[in-house]
Amino acid sequence: EPEVTQTPSHQVTQMGQEVILRCVPISNHLYFYWYRQILGQKVEFLVSFYNNEISEKSEIFDDQFSVERPDGSNFTLKIRSTKLEDSAMYFCASSGQRGDASGTDTQYFGPGTRLTVL
Amino acid sequence: GNSVTQMEGPVTLSEEAFLTINCTYTATGYPSLFWYVQYPGEGLQLLLKATKADDKGSNKGFEATYRKETTSFHLEKGSVQVSDSAVYFCALRRGAQKLVFGQGTRLTINP
Numbered sequence: 194e195p196e197v198t199q200t201p202s203h204q205v206t207q208m209g210q211e212v213i214l215r216c217v218p219i220s221n222h223l224y225f226y227w228y229r230q231i232l233g234q235k236v237e238f239l240v241s242f243y244n245n246e247i248s249e250k251s252e253i254f255d256d257q258f259s260v261e262r263p264d265g266s267n268f269t270l271k272i273r274s275t276k277l278e279d280s281a282m283y284f285c286a287s288s289g290q291r292g293d294a295s296g297t298d299t300q301y302f303g304p305g306t307r308l309t310v311l
Numbered sequence: 312g313n314s315v316t317q318m319e320g321p322v323t324l325s326e327e328a329f330l331t332i333n334c335t336y337t338a339t340g341y342p343s344l345f346w347y348v349q350y351p352g353e354g355l356q357l358l359l360k361a362t363k364a365d366d367k368g369s370n371k372g373f374e375a376t377y378r379k380e381t382t383s384f385h386l387e388k389g390s391v392q393v394s395d396s397a398v399y400f401c402a403l404r405r406g407a408q409k410l411v412f413g414q415g416t417r418l419t420i421n422p
Contacts (some may be wrong), residue, residue, distance in 0.1 A: 233416045235412050
């Protein structure tokens with residue numbers, strides 16, 4: 194069964210450093226998302242991406258964050274200058290197959306990348 | 312705006328007990344409703360969903376019915392197992408928009 198994959202599984206970085214979290218969505222999906230979950234809290238939406246541009250973003254997704262689909266298979270989340278409060282589990286998700294581009298079907302989540310900012 | 316409220320956890324039950332986890336929502340229009348499960352150390356997995364009023368989603372013995380009149384989507388299982396121990400998230404979605412999650416309910420099943 195196709196699945197969303199994410200690398201690395203755990204990333205430790207120093208405050209102020211840049212990090213790039215990588216995701217490989219399901220191959221025929223058209224909509225891509227990033228969510229995050231701070232330890233013990235609810236899962237929060239960060240950004241959605243469709244047709245090579247951001248379609249929606251949350252208040253959390255400020256100028257420190259960016260997303261990119263550099264090569265047609267990977268989907269990355271970059272945090273330019275990490276802060277302590279960026280420590281969280283980051284989940285990538287994808288949905289919407291070719292031929293049914295409504296985006297209304299199920300979002301499939303990757304296993305997450307745990308980001309620890311020291 | 313759209314929001315989801317789940318019953319406070321944690322919930323601890325004995326094996327073979329009946330489970331209910333309450334979920335209510337606030338949304339404009341007619342959202343799709345979901346239950347996701349997060350097993351220890353893993354990511355989010357879709358458990359079940361319902362896309363319109365009175366639909367019942369079911370999977371692995373779990374069920375939830377989309378109740379428009381009470382804006383609810385309560386999760387139920389008749390006989391829980393130790394392997395059902397996890398965190399359960401109720402969520403809603405309108406069209407191709409983001410998922411909005413509840414705060415999660417941690418379920419522990421004792422043998």
